[in-house]
Amino acid sequence: MSRLLPYPLLATSLLVMWILLNGLSAGHLVLGAIIGIAASWAMTALEPAKPRLRRWGLIPGLFVTVMADVLRSNIAVASIVLRGRRGQRTSGFVTIPLELRDPTGLAVLACIITSTPGTAWVEYRSGTGVLLLHVLDLADEQEWIDIIKGRYERPLMEIFE
Incomplete structure (x- = not known):
């Protein structure tokens, strides 16, 4: 079979x-x-590598977090577009040092970031572990670093590494 x-x-x-x-x-x-x-x-x-999931119990919580963030980002981006606040927002790039090295975990992180409106995964340098992220409404760079590392990277590391 x-x-x-x-x-x-x-x-x-x-x-x-x-x-x-x-x-x-x-x-x-x-x-x-x-x-x-x-x-x-x-x-x-x-010949894809079989992902090894270490903590299955964290997946539902991560899923709920991602869905809530996607909903919140949809509302924020719609607000920017519909209200015409283009002059009041500042888009930019954020460099985020990642500790996550598992290829499947990085792929899931890329899907999470790309599916969240207002953000885009631009580049990942595997040698240094640095992620370049584009943010539509960049108010505080450190806030974005904390969000990516705390809300997504940490649970993904616990799930995959």
Whole structure:
């Protein structure tokens, strides 16, 4: 079974997503299954490292924190755009020294930062562990460093390292 379907969760989730996007029919079921199996085989060629989760119990809390921050950031960015406060805000770059080195943890951190409106992951230097972050409304650079390190990096380190 593992040779036919090396990543069954990936294949199944792609099939379900295909059906949800295109509707349930015999043709879409077959096409979605083909896409899921092909993606599963393609994933074996990439040979991804299996992430090792050390503290599963922290994941729900991190998820709630991220969702609350995404909601809060959506409201803040909408306020900037709708009120036309463009002249009153200052965008800029923040350099954040990270202690997190796990590739999966860094990927999750990149997804968190990029999915939060008003922030963008610009660059990560693996040799020095320095993250360059762009912030739409940069009032206090140290506040952003504390947010990233305290709210996201610390829990991710406990989960992955």
